[in-house]
Amino acid sequence: MSKPVRYMLYAAGGVLLLTIAGAVTGTSELTAPNTATAALRLAIPILLAGLGGLFSERSGVVNIGLEGMMIAGTWFGAWGSWLYGPWAGVVLGLIGGAAFGLLHALATVTFNVDHIVSGVAINILGLGAMRFLSSITYGPDTGGSVVQSPSVPKIGDVSLPFLAGGDLFGWDSPDFFGWLDRLDIFFLSDIGGILKGFFGGLNWLTLIGVILVPVTAWVLWRTAWGLRLRSCGEDPWAAESLGVRVLRMKYYGVVISGALAGLGGAFLVLVQAGIYREGMTAGRGFIGLGALIFGNWLPAGVFSGSFVFGFGDSLRFRGTDIVRAFILAVAIALLLAALYAIFKKSARRAVVMGSVGAGLLVFYLLVGQVPNQFLSATPYLITLFVLAAAAQRLRMPAADGARYAKGEAR
Amino acid sequence: MRRSKLLTSVLAPLIAIFISFAIASIVLLVVDIDPLTAYQAMWTFGTSTESLVSMVNRAIPLFVSALAVAVGFKMGLFNIGVEGAYLLAALVAAYFGALFVLPSVLHVFAILLIAMAVGAIWNGLAGWLKVKRGVHEVISTIMLNFIGFSLSAYLFLEHFQQEREGLIVATSAIPASGWIPSLNPVLAWFGVEPRAGTELHGFLIIAIVLGVIYHYLVNRSRFGFDLRASGINPSAAHASGVNPKRMVVATMVISGAMAGLVGMSTLLGFTHRYVQDFPSGFGFTGIAVALLGRNHPVGIAFGALLFGFLERSSIILDLENVPREIVTIFFGVVVLAVVIVYEVVARYATRRAVAAAARATAELEEAPAA
Numbered sequence: 060m061s062k063p064v065r066y067m068l069y070a071a072g073g074v075l076l077l078t079i080a081g082a083v084t085g086t087s088e089l090t091a092p093n094t095a096t097a098a099l100r101l102a103i104p105i106l107l108a109g110l111g112g113l114f115s116e117r118s119g120v121v122n123i124g125l126e127g128m129m130i131a132g133t134w135f136g137a138w139g140s141w142l143y144g145p146w147a148g149v150v151l152g153l154i155g156g157a158a159f160g161l162l163h164a165l166a167t168v169t170f171n172v173d174h175i176v177s178g179v180a181i182n183i184l185g186l187g188a189m190r191f192l193s194s195i196t197y198g199p200d201t202g203g204s205v206v207q208s209p210s211v212p213k214i215g216d217v218s219l220p221f222l223a224g225g226d227l228f229g230w231d232s233p234d235f236f237g238w239l240d241r242l243d244i245f246f247l248s249d250i251g252g253i254l255k256g257f258f259g260g261l262n263w264l265t266l267i268g269v270i271l272v273p274v275t276a277w278v279l280w281r282t283a284w285g286l287r288l289r290s291c292g293e294d295p296w297a298a299e300s301l302g303v304r305v306l307r308m309k310y311y312g313v314v315i316s317g318a319l320a321g322l323g324g325a326f327l328v329l330v331q332a333g334i335y336r337e338g339m340t341a342g343r344g345f346i347g348l349g350a351l352i353f354g355n356w357l358p359a360g361v362f363s364g365s366f367v368f369g370f371g372d373s374l375r376f377r378g379t380d381i382v383r384a385f386i387l388a389v390a391i392a393l394l395l396a397a398l399y400a401i402f403k404k405s406a407r408r409a410v411v412m413g414s415v416g417a418g419l420l421v422f423y424l425l426v427g428q429v430p431n432q433f434l435s436a437t438p439y440l441i442t443l444f445v446l447a448a449a450a451q452r453l454r455m456p457a458a459d460g461a462r463y464a465k466g467e468a469r
Numbered sequence: 470m471r472r473s474k475l476l477t478s479v480l481a482p483l484i485a486i487f488i489s490f491a492i493a494s495i496v497l498l499v500v501d502i503d504p505l506t507a508y509q510a511m512w513t514f515g516t517s518t519e520s521l522v523s524m525v526n527r528a529i530p531l532f533v534s535a536l537a538v539a540v541g542f543k544m545g546l547f548n549i550g551v552e553g554a555y556l557l558a559a560l561v562a563a564y565f566g567a568l569f570v571l572p573s574v575l576h577v578f579a580i581l582l583i584a585m586a587v588g589a590i591w592n593g594l595a596g597w598l599k600v601k602r603g604v605h606e607v608i609s610t611i612m613l614n615f616i617g618f619s620l621s622a623y624l625f626l627e628h629f630q631q632e633r634e635g636l637i638v639a640t641s642a643i644p645a646s647g648w649i650p651s652l653n654p655v656l657a658w659f660g661v662e663p664r665a666g667t668e669l670h671g672f673l674i675i676a677i678v679l680g681v682i683y684h685y686l687v688n689r690s691r692f693g694f695d696l697r698a699s700g701i702n703p704s705a706a707h708a709s710g711v712n713p714k715r716m717v718v719a720t721m722v723i724s725g726a727m728a729g730l731v732g733m734s735t736l737l738g739f740t741h742r743y744v745q746d747f748p749s750g751f752g753f754t755g756i757a758v759a760l761l762g763r764n765h766p767v768g769i770a771f772g773a774l775l776f777g778f779l780e781r782s783s784i785i786l787d788l789e790n791v792p793r794e795i796v797t798i799f800f801g802v803v804v805l806a807v808v809i810v811y812e813v814v815a816r817y818a819t820r821r822a823v824a825a826a827a828r829a830t831a832e833l834e835e836a837p838a839a
Contacts, residue, residue, distance in 0.1 A: 123607065162805075172808045175547050175607055179756050180804035187797025194792035195500050205794070345611050352608060430627060436619035439612040446609065447602040 071250070073392075078249040080388035095253040100331060102369025103268040104129070104340075105438075107323030108347025109354065109361040110275050111156075111316040115163075116356060117279060118312025119292035121460040123178035124163050126344030127185025128317040131155040132324020134189040137335030138196065140211035145329050148211065149264065149322065152329075156321015157314050159185060164313035168306055174460050182344075190337065208335035211328065214264050262330050264322075269362075271319075276358040288312055292456030295463040306465055320344060349442030355453050371437040382434065383423055390419035411448065478763055481814050485761070485807035486775070492806075493799045497791070507791045515782030519667045522656075526669065528777035529676050529734040530555075530748075532770055534755025536683050537588075537727035539764040541606075543687055544700035544720050550592050550610030551728040552752025553617030558587035559732030560621045563743035564629040566643045576647040581675075581733060588729025589722045591617060596721030600714040606721070614752075625743065640743040649675075649737040672734030679727065680766040686723075696720060728752070757804045763811075776800065 108125050115122035135155030140148030159181055166177040190205060197203025202210075240252040279285035290298040291308045299305050323343070328335050346368050353367070354360020371385075393416030400409035446453075494504035514520060534551050541548035562584035571579055595613055598604040631641035651668035663669075687693040698706040699716050707713050731751050736743065758776055762768030779800075783793040 123611070166805055166809060170809045170812050172805070172812055176760060176808050177805065179549070179753070180801050180808075183753065183757060183804060184798065184801025187794055187799075187801050191496070191792050191794035191798055194794055205792075342615055345615070348608070349612065430623050432619045432623035432626070436616045439615040439619075443598070443604070443609060443612045443616070446604045447598055 074250055074253060076388045076391055077384070080384045080391065081249075097373035098366065098370040099265060099269075100262070100369070101372040102365045103265050103330075104323040104326045104343050105347050105350050105365035105368050106268055106272070106362060107326060108320045108344050109350035109365050110271055110358065111319030111323070112348050112351040113275065113279075113316075113356060113358060113361055114288075114312045114319065115160075115316035116351065116459050117292045117456055118288050118309045119295055119456060119458045119461060119463065120164070120167050120309055120313050120316075121174040121178065122163065122313065122316050123175055123345070123348060124159065124181030124185070125178075125316070125320045125347055126340060126342065127178075127182040128156040128159040128163075128320035129324040129327075129340045129344040129347075130182075130185040130189055131159045131317075132321030133328050133335050133339055134192060134208075134324075135321065136325030136328040137208040137211050138192075139325075140213075140329055141208060145212050145214045148329050149214075149325050152321045152325025153318045154321070156324060157318040160314040160317020160320075161310075163317065164310045168309045168313065171462050171464055173462075186337075193335075193337070203335075206337040210334050213333045214262060214329045264326050264330050268322075268326065272358050272362045279358070289456070292459055295458055295461070296468070299465065305463065309463075320347070323347065346438045346442070349438060352453065352455075353442060353445050356455055367441065368438040371434070371441065383426075386419055387423045390416050390423060392416075393419065415444075477811075477814050477818055478765070478768070481811040482761055482763065482768065482772075482807055484814075485803055485810045488806045488810070489799050489803040492802050493795055496798060497795060500792075502791050507786060507789060507795075510785050510789050510791075511779075511782035514785035515778055518661060518663045520781050522663050522667050522669050523781045524774060524777040525673060526734070526739075526777070527780050528770075528773035529670055529672055530731045530751045531755055531758050531776055532676050532773035533679060533727060533734075534731045534751045535758035535762060535769045535773060536679060536766070537724045537731065538756050538759040539762070539769060540683070540687070540696075540724045540727065541720055542700075542759060542764050543693075544696045544716060545703070546596075546717065546720055546724075547607050548592060548595070548610055548721065548724045548728070549607055549756065550595055550613050550617075550725070550752075551731065551755055552749070553610075553614035554588040554591040554725050554728040555731035555752055556747065556749060557591055557617045557621050558584040558729035559736050559747060560625055560629060560640070560743045561587045562729075562733070563640045563643065563736055564624075566647050567631075567641045567742065570644045570646055573646040573648075576644070577649055577737060580643070580647050580737065581730060584729040584733055585726040586729070589726040592725025592728060593718060593722040596718040599721075600717050606717075625745070629743070638745045639740075642742045643737070647737065648741060649734075651738065668738070670734045670738035672738050675730075676734070679730070680770065683727075684766050692719075731755070754800065757800055760804055761807050 108129055111128070112122050112125055132152040132155055136148040136152030138148070139151030162184075163177055163181050166172040166180070167174045193203065193208070194205045197205070197208055240248050277285075279289060287298065287303045288308050288311065290301070290303055291305045291312070295305045295309075298308075324340060327339055327343070332339060347365070350361050350364030350368055353364030354362070393412050397409045397413035397416055400406075400412060497504040497507060515524070534555065537551050538548055562580050565583050566576070566580040569579075570576065591613060592610065595604075595606050595609040598609045599606050625640070626638075629640050630638050633639075649671040652671050652673060653663070653668055656662065656669055685693075687696060695706065695711045695716060698709070699711055699713060703713055706716075732747065735748055740747070754776060758769055758772040761772035761775075762770070779796045783796040786793040786795070
């Protein structure tokens with residue numbers, strides 16, 4: 060089976076699970092277009108941070124400064140939009156994040172500072188610097204303050220023609236997935252609902268974010284430049300001996316990383332909030348890092364990771380029924396995985412997955428309402444769980460985080 | 470050799486602080502503020518008796534937090550999870566500490582023990598995940614931080630909160646037997662009497678004891694030797710009989726136990742209960758302090774005092790129309806500056822050592838010829 064077909068089957072299986080869980084719990088919201096739209100919207104900032112992390116870590120620089128770069132993106136995104144409109148915000152968000160990426164690169168690549176120390180410093184600095192900028196930019200007459208900007212213009216939506224009934228030069232095109240959703244056929248309409256959610260009411264920036272996934276995959280795996288960049292993350296000494304300019308490639312990786320994280324920050328302002336608020340990233344840079352690990356340092360993996368986290372995040376706003384249904388779906392999935400593990404004669408995995416699945420099932424049956432605070436912890440719990448379950452099978456770039464100085468032996 | 474080592478370890482932080490002040494000054498100049506007036510105001514305000522007491526009070530949790538981080542650093546482990554550990558520990562200790570009454574000293578120690586246990590479990594979990602499941606401690610402690618925030622929010626709002634006065638939500642107050650008295654009487658011996666309402670936290674003494682314990686644990690004990698050996702060369706340590714897995718878990722547990730104490734000076738000396746806006750951020754700033762202090766207890770104490778001073782004295786900047794966030798910028802810059810300067814100084818020292826060795830060899834080779 061080819062890779063895309065397998066992924067499609069996984070996705071279809073996931074939808075089937077969600078449909079069944081929804082039917083059992085008595086909610087159709089799990090596969091409603093609104094949920095999918097919200098999930099995608101919440102996934103994009105995480106995705107952008109994760110893709111940023113991908114560029115940096117593939118070049119061999121660990122980047123836990125993503126959060127700080129994202130904060131810079133939110134501030135500059137809002138500022139640009141406030142001054143010159145939303146697209147200026149996008150550009151400035153990119154530049155703001157890239158500037159912090161440059162700083163990270165300077166510290167880690169040129170001065171060989173420990174990558175994690177530098178990342179921590181970037182996070183502290185990002186928060187402080189943006190506060191400082193707010194306090195000198197948003198005086199009392201602007202409607203902003205030290206902790207927030209005035210409201211700024213947002214980026215508009217677009218619906219894809221034919222698939223989701225978008226406008227085509229003023230003509231209302233047919234709405235295929237909406238029609239499928241309204242037919243109300245078991246499973247088929249659920250798929251239609253989710254796809255309608257993806258393609259209808261699509262934001263330009265969302266579209267860019269999704270397109271960046273194949274673009275990243277192509278750039279990193281199909282171009283000579285990408286090969287060079289990845290070789291620096293796997294074995295910079297060998298790359299050097301082949302004439303790759305390792306330091307320069309690392310700079311590229313980290314600066315692009317910052318730019319993408321900054322774009323993720325700008326997305327939060329220009330698509331979701333329409334305003335800069337301090338702390339609005341709420342750890343999304345770190346979740347992006349989680350998505351990167353979840354996705355095994357691969358673009359498609361980062362995408363699915365961020366979508367899982369975005370989906371988990373979107374449930375928070377949609378009542379507790381839907382959360383219970385989601386927990387049921389996860390429980391069924393884990394129990395199925397346990398069965399598969401028994402089939403594969405892996406007792407340990409069967410026990411672990413089976414017990415967690417059974418635990419969730421009991422939780423589903425006993426608890427009528429899920430405390431809100433647990434929902435905000437879901438992405439972190441999932442990351443930790445995935446890591447604990449699969450850390451041995453994940454493979455990070457071999458020289459990720461390694462100290463490298465030009466011309467020195469390893 | 471010893472002199473040059475002292476020089477690098479003292480000189481590097483000093484250069485870093487100087488660079489950070491320079492960068493902060495440039496930033497202020499760019500936005501058209503005279504840095505010297507700002508610094509002067511900070512100095513005048515920051516050296517009053519009340520400010521100095523406040524500086525020490527602010528330095529205490531930073532010092533403890535930095536020690537917790539430094540224990541990990543000594544063996545090459547990066548514990549970012551101090552933040553989540555100490556908040557969770559403070560909440561649980563506040564709740565359980567208010568449930569019982571014991572003779573005063575015992576009560577305090579019982580609360581401290583609870584806090585240390587919570588911190589040790591929370592960060593020990595990261596150690597366990599690293600050893601058993603191969604999860605890198607940086608990632609697991611970041612995730613545990615956020616899970617810890619959610620868990621404390623849940624426990625606090627759904628189970629532990631007792632009092633609600635207007636907008637203030639809090640656990641019930643710890644009985645007076647569980648408080649740590651202030652050190653103002655001691656200050657009075659020295660003829661220092663700060664204005665009413667300014668109290669020097671008694672936890673200072675425990676913090677100093679912790680610093681001494683840290684020094685002996687890391688530099689004078691068998692455990693500390695194993696710890697540093699594992700940090701410098703894990704495979705050599707393993708070969709000489711140190712169990713690396715046990716060391717990882719033990720270090721994370723010790724680091725977590727110390728992290729559990731970070732919030733205690735505030736809890737037992739000031740608020741006496743867990744309030745919704747319990748001071749946060751010590752865990753992250755502690756990392757900066759540990760780096761600035763080069764993991765040495767005296768260095769960490771100076772770093773914590775410097776940060777405490779800057780935090781306190783920055784309050785006056787509001788009145789001078791200077792954004793006080795310049796201090797946060799300073800914190801971020803100083804972390805980067807100290808590691809960069811240290812790296813550069815170390816490179817320079819290595820180059821000099823190599824050159825000196827080359828000269829010595831050359832002289833030796835010349836000697837028989839002559």
